[in-house]
Amino acid sequence: GRKGIFCVTAFVLGLYCLLCGMNQPVLRASLLLLLAQYGRIRLRPVSPLHLLSAAYLLLVLLSPVQITGVSFQLTFGAMLGIVLISRYLTDLYHPSSPLLRRIWEAFSISLGVQAGILLPQLSVYQQFPLLTFLINPPSVLIGSALIFSFWLVLCLLPVPALVSLLAAPLSAVSGFLLEIVRKLAAL
Numbered sequence: 001g002r003k004g005i006f007c008v009t010a011f012v013l014g015l016y017c018l019l020c021g022m023n024q025p026v027l028r029a030s031l032l033l034l035l036a037q038y039g040r041i042r043l044r045p046v047s048p049l050h051l052l053s054a055a056y057l058l059l060v061l062l063s064p065v066q067i068t069g070v071s072f073q074l075t076f077g078a079m080l081g082i083v084l085i086s087r088y089l090t091d092l093y094h095p096s097s098p099l100l101r102r103i104w105e106a107f108s109i110s111l112g113v114q115a116g117i118l119l120p121q122l123s124v125y126q127q128f129p130l131l132t133f134l135i136n137p138p139s140v141l142i143g144s145a146l147i148f149s150f151w152l153v154l155c156l157l158p159v160p161a162l163v164s165l166l167a168a169p170l171s172a173v174s175g176f177l178l179e180i181v182r183k184l185a186a187l
């Protein structure tokens with residue numbers, strides 16, 4: 001049932017938080033997920049903005065000093081961008097192809113995150129991150145494809161012949177992308 005799923009989810013997330021050393025970003029993400037699960041158990045509509053506000057309030061009540069932390073500001077800025085901006089960007093264009101729809105959603109989420117973290121980024125680093133608006137949308141798409149490919153390699157580990165065929169090109173692409181990241185960082 002729903003309560004059982006909630007308890008198992010809470011237990012697994014608690015273990016994961018412990019495994020990650022009770023890292024604040026992991027705690028924030030876990031709390032958001034648990035609040036969403038709790039809303040589903042109560043059979044209530046789950047508004048992303050209400051969930052984000054509740055998580056913000058709970059975390060500030062537990063440790064008010066977090067408000068001044070850059071990680072806290074960037075996390076909630078990114079989530080606010082996803083909740084407020086990405087949803088509207090996604091609704092602007094409705095491609096008929098499922099692949100194009102996924103690409104548009106990833107692009108919208110990336111732009112929403114960038115818009116959401118713009119103010120904390122300007123405040124902390126005192127510079128306008130123009131390159132991130134150009135680089136992040138394609139890098140989200142490429143990163144998603146790489147993660148899927150890496151999972152495929154992991155699933156194919158019992159079949160060494162297939163793994164070697166897939167792993168060599170993936171390794172080359174990963175090395176190439178890492179070199180691009182190093183060159184961009186030098187800019």
